[in-house]
Amino acid sequence: MGPIRIKSWFKSKHSKLGSDLETQVSKAQNGDECIRHDLLEQYRPFIKKVASKACKRYISESMDEYSIGLLAFNEAIDQYDKEQGNKFLTFASVVIHRRIIDHIRKESRHNYVLLNEEEDEEGNVQENVIERRTSIEKYEIELESKARAEEIFEYQKLLLTYDITFEVLTSQCPKHIDARENAKKIAKVVYENHHIRSYLEEKRRLPVSELEDIVACSRKTIERNRKYIIAMALIYIGNFTTLKSYIEPEGGLK
Known part of the structure; x- marks a missing residue:
């Protein structure tokens, strides 16, 4: 397939989902599985970008965080309500971010339990274990703060649609x-x-x-x-x- 054909295919693919993304989401909500599949395929880069931002590191499609992001994007398709005034991608980014943060918190709590089990033969917690535990606690506080800030930002935008500042x-x-x-x-x-x-x-x-x-x-x-x-x-x-x-x-x- 030559360059012109590839460009033509991409253009038709983009136009299919194209100018009114919210309309396509509505069709997917109403049972059009082909459009849902196309949305999930086309917005893979978007999902990776949001997941990477939430994790503060690059996320590839082979990682668990990407799979969680993909499921969250699909969840966003089901839950999106155009009447609330937000664009779909804005809403989807919030859902993906929340699910990724929930996953990280869950993993952090799991690691915290493992760290508590790392004691020497006399029952004393190793110094490096204490350092790692402190690091995890600090990271959880940062995640909580970031999640709260993003919620406040989204809440502020929702309030404005009701003429409330x-x-x-x-x-x-x-x-x-x-x-x-x-x-x-x-x-x-x-x-x-x-x-x-x-x-x-x-x-x-x-x-x-x-x-x-x-x-x-x-x-x-x-x-x-x-x-x-x-x-x-x-x-x-x-x-x-x-x-x-x-x-x-x-x-x-x-």
Whole structure:
């Protein structure tokens, strides 16, 4: 096959998946396995790039991390929701990164157990084992910090689609602890109620009248804390695992 044919084949292949990637993803979600296969094939370099970035080293297709990235990309195809406003590749990169980080954490915990077992005959932990254990703990802290930073970045982008900035969120955060906790409970109701959640995602606003009927709050209270409630609900809707720990009963976004 000569250069012209190769170029022509690549061009037709690219145009098949081509200008509207999100439409192709939608077709794959609806059962078009040929398009799904083509997406997985075409975006192999993208998957390797994201996996390598997450691992901070080059990842080849023979490595476990690449396989995890490939599965994560396929998972992203299934979970992608165009209505949330993100481009598919942005969403896919987040899913791949999360799965790779989860894998690294799992491996780190496994290595930590192995290190704990490396003792001398008298039961004393070897000095080099302590050094390696410290290194693993430090690496896990770095991973946690990086994952949190990336989640905050994605969360910020999602908030903007609802016309909410961090500055607005800070200014409209309820001043009293009880009011904050109550707003978080309402946010959980929004997330768990399929109809209200769908309304929020479609209209980008709360169905206040419906909420008033099912929560122990006045319309005035819901309206006053509207943006804060939406922001808390989006943490659940976006499945921001790290941020979610801050809004559970024992924590709170200050």
